[in-house]
Amino acid sequence: MAVIVSRRTKLQHWRAPLLVAALVPVAVPAFGQGPELRMLDQLEGGAWELRERGDGGVVQHLCLDNGRKLIQLRHPGAPCSSVVVDDKADEVTVQYTCRGRGYGRTRIRRESNGLVQIDSQGIVNGLPFSFSAEGRKVGTCGK
Structure with a gap:
């Protein structure tokens, strides 16, 4: 049972960064500005x-x-x-x-x-x- 918990924990930690990385490119242009100066x-x-x-x-x-x-x-x-x-x-x-x-x-x-x-x-x-x-x-x- 310890092996299953360990795999699930690793899998959950692996998905979170991918989700964040997938959302960042979408959010940045929405808040971007025009050319400086x-x-x-x-x-x-x-x-x-x-x-x-x-x-x-x-x-x-x-x-x-x-x-x-x-x-x-x-x-x-x-x-x-x-x-x-x-x-x-x-x-x-x-x-x-x-x-x-x-x-x-x-x-x-x-x-x-x-x-x-x-x-x-x-x-x-x-x-x-x-x-x-x-x-x-x-x-x-x-x-």
Whole structure:
């Protein structure tokens, strides 16, 4: 009789993981989201002006063909790995690391597809940075 109980117990333990494994692929797509950082892809391309808040009020001009470029303003073009911390319809937060060059954490809030608020901080070339800026589309890019 001990042999029968043992076989039944082994069989029951074997079925439970299969049942769970069979249900997981069905459940995941039902709770899935759309592509990450979709809000940044909706920003208008063209000439943008970034006006930093604070004492200096530094103004930076850039030709924006992709809103994702706003994430790494202090590490432009650097190959960095990133983690999406928060991804909402009108606000994203991304933390990124550029090996040997530093890292940053950027929060971008969209007011419209041509107006955003940016807060970023981190380390670039061994020195800390922190800034808040308003980004506004001001026209088309010149050639």
